[in-house]
Amino acid sequence: MDPVPSREIADMTGDAALPRKNGELVFAEAWQGRIFGMTVAMSHEAGFEWREFQTQLIAEIAHAEREGEPSSYYERWLYAFERLLADKGLVDPTALAERTHDFEAGHRDDVF
Amino acid sequence: MSGAHDEHGHHHREPESVLSLRVRALESLLVEKKLVSSEAVDRIVSAYEQDIGPHNGAKVVARAWVDPAYKQRLLTDGTAAIEELGFGGVDLQVVENKPGVHNLVVCTLCSCYPHALIGLPPVWYKSFEYRSRAVREPREVLREFGVDLPESVEIRIWDSSAELRYLVLPERPAGTEGLSEAQLAELVTRDAMIGVALTRPPASAAR
Numbered sequence: 001m002d003p004v005p006s007r008e009i010a011d012m013t014g015d016a017a018l019p020r021k022n023g024e025l026v027f028a029e030a031w032q033g034r035i036f037g038m039t040v041a042m043s044h045e046a047g048f049e050w051r052e053f054q055t056q057l058i059a060e061i062a063h064a065e066r067e068g069e070p071s072s073y074y075e076r077w078l079y080a081f082e083r084l085l086a087d088k089g090l091v092d093p094t095a096l097a098e099r100t101h102d103f104e105a106g107h108r109d110d111v112f
Numbered sequence: 113m114s115g116a117h118d119e120h121g122h123h124h125r126e127p128e129s130v131l132s133l134r135v136r137a138l139e140s141l142l143v144e145k146k147l148v149s150s151e152a153v154d155r156i157v158s159a160y161e162q163d164i165g166p167h168n169g170a171k172v173v174a175r176a177w178v179d180p181a182y183k184q185r186l187l188t189d190g191t192a193a194i195e196e197l198g199f200g201g202v203d204l205q206v207v208e209n210k211p212g213v214h215n216l217v218v219c220t221l222c223s224c225y226p227h228a229l230i231g232l233p234p235v236w237y238k239s240f241e242y243r244s245r246a247v248r249e250p251r252e253v254l255r256e257f258g259v260d261l262p263e264s265v266e267i268r269i270w271d272s273s274a275e276l277r278y279l280v281l282p283e284r285p286a287g288t289e290g291l292s293e294a295q296l297a298e299l300v301t302r303d304a305m306i307g308v309a310l311t312r313p314p315a316s317a318a319r
Contacts, residue, residue: 004159005159011235013235024161025160027161031131031132033161034135034136035138040160041148041149045148081138090147091138099137100138103134103137
């Protein structure tokens with residue numbers, strides 16, 4: 001059974017609104033779709049409430065705007081998601097940094 | 113090692129590849145902790161990509177443009193005709209734009225909308241302003257959407273309800289005789305199926 005899109009997620013407004021074209025979601029790169037999917041999956045699995053993530057995302061966007069960072073919507077989304085996972089004690093930032101290094105070094109290549 | 117983890121065989125801009133690796137690392141950690149499965153992520157991405165947009169409705173419109181018998185069935189019994197293409201779950205009436213007649217869909221009470229065909233409704237569709245003005249001054253509303261219809265064109269308003277939803281069958285644009293059904297479907301926008309836009313031929317649609 002395919003998941004039914006949630007209006008709470010699809011209908012986010014203001015700065016948090018999902019990038020779209022002709023009403024469809026736009027993922028400019030494959031990783032943007034992956035991070036979107038992981039975040040939605042985690043909210044389905046009761047890892048957190050969607051509004052908790054949304055609050056974090058809005059804060060991240062506001063921070064980036066204030067600092068004048070040219071980062072993209074989904075880059076900000078990624079940092080907001082990482083922060084939420086760290087706050088919830090679900091993913092330790094150090095573990096993520098190490099794992100990222102493993103991928104950069106080519107020691108791992110096992111996910112999509 | 114350079115390019116070893118570049119699955120597409122070409123060079124990305126550096127920041128994108130760094131972000132891509134970081135997202136892969138994160139997915140691998142979440143999967144390892146059994147917090148998500150990669151299959152669940154696949155299903156979510158495809159559900160949001162497919163179901164949120166107007167893909168399904170566009171396929172229905174393109175079929176009606178290329179197959180006059182299908183178009184007839186669609187206008188006679190929309191619910192049965194969309195089931196032929198595998199779409200359902202909604203009682204549907206399709207209303208056809210033609211020379212001298214333009215159709216516009218609204219839900220004055222709430223936000224009834226043919227989700228199965230055109231995804232989730234845009235924010236403006238649910239706004240009080242659209243819901244009230246579409247009925248009172250449709251010509252002005254259409255003008256604000258960039259559709260300037262001559263006074264001679266009759267505008268028909270269709271008020272959706274929980275029982276019956278409406279879909280506009282836009283006019284097939286001129287100069288599209290050589291296009292395939294799939295290419296035609298790409299010209300059909302969500303807004304055209306609500307009635308707040310016209311369907312344009314490929315050259316101007318590429319804007």
